[in-house]
Structures are given as structure tokens and as C-alpha cells.
Amino acid sequence: MQKHGSTLIVIAILVLAAGGVGLASLPKPEPTPLPTVSPTNSPRPTASPSSTPTPAPTRPHTPTPTPAPTATPTLIPTSTPHPDIALHSPNPQGDVLVLAYHRIDEPEDRWTRTPENFRSDLEYLVTHGYYPVNLIDLATGKLDHVPPGRRPIVLTFDDSTAGHFRYLEDGSIDPDCAVGILLAMHEEYDDDWPLRATFFVLLLDAEKPGAPLFRQPEFAAQKVRALVDWGFEVGSHTITHPLLHELSDEQVKWELAVSKNRIEALIPGYTVRSLALPNGSYPTDRSLVVEGYSESAQLSYRYEAVVRLGAQPCPSPFSSAFDPYAIPRVQAIQSELDYRLSYYEKYPEKYYVSAGSGGIGGES
Numbered sequence: 001m002q003k004h005g006s007t008l009i010v011i012a013i014l015v016l017a018a019g020g021v022g023l024a025s026l027p028k029p030e031p032t033p034l035p036t037v038s039p040t041n042s043p044r045p046t047a048s049p050s051s052t053p054t055p056a057p058t059r060p061h062t063p064t065p066t067p068a069p070t071a072t073p074t075l076i077p078t079s080t081p082h083p084d085i086a087l088h089s090p091n092p093q094g095d096v097l098v099l100a101y102h103r104i105d106e107p108e109d110r111w112t113r114t115p116e117n118f119r120s121d122l123e124y125l126v127t128h129g130y131y132p133v134n135l136i137d138l139a140t141g142k143l144d145h146v147p148p149g150r151r152p153i154v155l156t157f158d159d160s161t162a163g164h165f166r167y168l169e170d171g172s173i174d175p176d177c178a179v180g181i182l183l184a185m186h187e188e189y190d191d192d193w194p195l196r197a198t199f200f201v202l203l204l205d206a207e208k209p210g211a212p213l214f215r216q217p218e219f220a221a222q223k224v225r226a227l228v229d230w231g232f233e234v235g236s237h238t239i240t241h242p243l244l245h246e247l248s249d250e251q252v253k254w255e256l257a258v259s260k261n262r263i264e265a266l267i268p269g270y271t272v273r274s275l276a277l278p279n280g281s282y283p284t285d286r287s288l289v290v291e292g293y294s295e296s297a298q299l300s301y302r303y304e305a306v307v308r309l310g311a312q313p314c315p316s317p318f319s320s321a322f323d324p325y326a327i328p329r330v331q332a333i334q335s336e337l338d339y340r341l342s343y344y345e346k347y348p349e350k351y352y353v354s355a356g357s358g359g360i361g362g363e364s
Helices: 115-127 135-139 178-192 217-230 249-266 334-346
Strands: 009-011 073-075 097-101 130-132 151-158 198-201 233-236 274-276 291-294 299-302 305-307
Touching: 097 334, 115 130, 115 178, 115 334, 135 151, 135 233, 135 274, 135 305, 198 217, 198 274, 217 233, 217 249, 233 249, 249 291, 249 299
Parallel strands: 097 151, 130 151, 151 198, 198 233, 233 274, 274 305
Antiparallel strands: 009 073, 291 299
16 A cells, blocks of 8 residues: 655644534524525635635645744654554445544543644544545435545534634644644555544534634634545534434424535535534424425425434445434544454454445445
8 A cells, every 4th residue: 555754834823712502502592584595506616705714625635835924833743653554354234434523622521622632533443444535425325425444534523613623823724723733643554644624513503503613713714625626525513512312303403404404505516415413303394304495494404414423333335234314423632533443453353444446245
């Protein structure tokens, strides 16, 4: 397997931002009529608003910012050779891990993974043969692009917290935020670790859809467009993070329709296809997570994939047990990661392994 190494210039300025959105139930919205904001059909713009510090890149490489005059670059040592990437026997009927991250910050706790530990997670995954894919690829069974012998894995990030994507004062991307770490991994491993992950963004305010996104509202549109341009997936996490089973059908439809619509308005030409249920709570009528029409918002919606919380691996998308509207996730905390990852090293035949394009067991 080809390995690539490169030297990454990072700026040793860390701006600590506010933490994440609490996971307690937030106030239910009043299903009052809202103006329809429909995304255009024009191609996705590649230039960011002029008020932003750097344009959203159109190629999956770390942007080269203009350093602040007082910034001193820190070089990452390259003396340590990359370890071999493990390959495994094809098995398109095995499990797939969908990992759920919330905050990337200090200190480590139930809902927070430190930048250092997140880097360690990724290093472990790449060297043990895992290969990142977007959730929608798993949900639709489009995994034939995974190299033969590699194990697909989905990284998901809930709540669009500050530690997911943060700009520093000089306009560069914080190397300790999730996006900065993922960009560095891609810079180091190139095609062996593509830019793939799914960010479930939480809007909180339907009238100001960019306000809470990654806690830098002035760069909200630039950030979600950059994520899509790089190859990541952006999905819905509702507007107000409610327990859906406590809402009326119309309130559920309002949350799901307005969230999808407002995100698409930030990323013209992009279609939001996936949804993360707040606290894993389904509405009383589960069919509402698939599609519906909100009378109060006068908007329709449709989703192709729904993830929930939990501590179970996902069945193969080619298994009869697979349900794209009930995809389980494993919480990315140390105890869960240790247990699941060690299990698949002990029983490698239990995990999904790609046969490559033209593969077997349902791949095509």
C-alpha cells in the first residue's frame, strides 16, 4: 500500500472556544409559519463571502493561510516512518463501526474527546486498515470505492460545536479542531485516508441558520461549503435538539423540514440526505423520519439515512438486518473504543472488509 508523508505547517495559536450544545431536551418550537427558503439549483459556489478570512477550498488539501506577523510556525517531525497499513480478507457481510463524536476539546469526559486522543484514534484506525466513508455511502451500499482489504468506518460529529471546525485569528484552521486534525491526516496519508466524515449540524434558530454553527456565525456558510467541497457530508441534527417523541407530528415535520431547508440554503446545490436523531429519540410515528410535509413551514422533506445513539456496531448494508433509518452508532469514548476495536482485532472475520470495485457479497 502506498504511503505518503509530508510536512504540515501548523500555527501554534490555539483559540479555545465554547464547548458543545447540551444534550438535554431543549424547548419545543412553536409550529408557526416560516418563510420558505429554497436552495437554488445553481452549482455550489467555490468562493467564500468577502468578509471571511480564507476562501472555502475546492480541493481536498489543507489551505495555506497568511500567517500573523507574530506567529512562529511549528514543524511536525517526519523522522518516524509511517507504520504499515494492515490489510484483511474480503468480507462484505461483516459489521461496520459508525463512531459518534460530540465535542473535541479539553478535558476528556463523557461527551468530549481531546484533540490528542482524537489524533490517536485516527492513527490507530489507519494503521489497522480502516478507511473513512461518509454515512450516506454506508446507507446506500456504495462502498465499492473502498480499497480491497480495507475496513470502511464512518466518523460522525454531532451538534456543530466549536471544536469541530475553528478558524484562528490569522485566518488559518485550528490544528487542534476536528477538521484541522482530519486535514493533517489526509496530508500525511493522502489516498490512504481520504477526507470523509459526516457532520450533523444543529441550527437552534430557524431564522438565523448560521448563528450557532461551529460557534463562529460569521463564517457559518463558508465552513459548511468548505466541508462539502473537501468531500465531507453535512447532515441535519434538527433545529432545537428536541426529544422527537415528545412533539406533535406537525412539530416533528417542522423540525425536519426546516432544518434540511436551512442547511441547503447555506450550501446552494447541495442536498441534505442524512439525519441524526437528538438523543436517539424517534417520533411516535417513525415514518416521519423518512419524509413528510410541514404545513406550518410549507416545506417538504425526505431523508435517506437516519442514525441513532447507542453502543452497537452497524450490520453490513448487504445484510437483511440492515435498516438505513435505524443505523446504530458507537460512542467515541475510551471504554467503547477499546472494547470494540480490540474485539475486531481478536475476531477480524466479524468486520466488513472491502473486495474493491466489482466485489462480492452485494458490492458492485
